[in-house]
Amino acid sequence: MFTVIYLFKIKSDTEQNFVKYWKELTVLITKYEGGLGSRLHKKNEQDFIGYAQWPTKKIWKNSGGNLPNIANEIRKGMRACCESVETLYELDVVEDLLIEKGNSPKISN
Numbered sequence: 001m002f003t004v005i006y007l008f009k010i011k012s013d014t015e016q017n018f019v020k021y022w023k024e025l026t027v028l029i030t031k032y033e034g035g036l037g038s039r040l041h042k043k044n045e046q047d048f049i050g051y052a053q054w055p056t057k058k059i060w061k062n063s064g065g066n067l068p069n070i071a072n073e074i075r076k077g078m079r080a081c082c083e084s085v086e087t088l089y090e091l092d093v094v095e096d097l098l099i100e101k102g103n104s105p106k107i108s109n
Contacts, residue, residue, distance in 0.1 A: 021078035
């Protein structure tokens with residue numbers, strides 16, 4: 001598994017729209033590009049951290065070509081809410097003990 005961590009610096013009074021666009025784009029990426037989903041974290045009023053998982057780095061690098069046309073409008077709206085977007089880290093997952101709702105972590109020997 002592969003993880004990408006982004007920093008979104010948003011403009012004042014755009015949080016609601018930014019989160020809406022982020023959710024819409026994440027759903028499309030999961031449906032059409034093979035992404036495994038994402039989490040969005042709020043650091044402060046301006047900084048948001050996005051954590052996205054992918055099956056492999058290759059799938060992430062090659063993503064974008066399968067999205068429907070509406071994704072361009074969503075992406076444009078999301079970027080309009082941002083002062084900057086930065087990829088902070090590209091990481092290979094070594095172990096994964098995040099708990100999905102209703103499950104407990106599984107430790108393999």
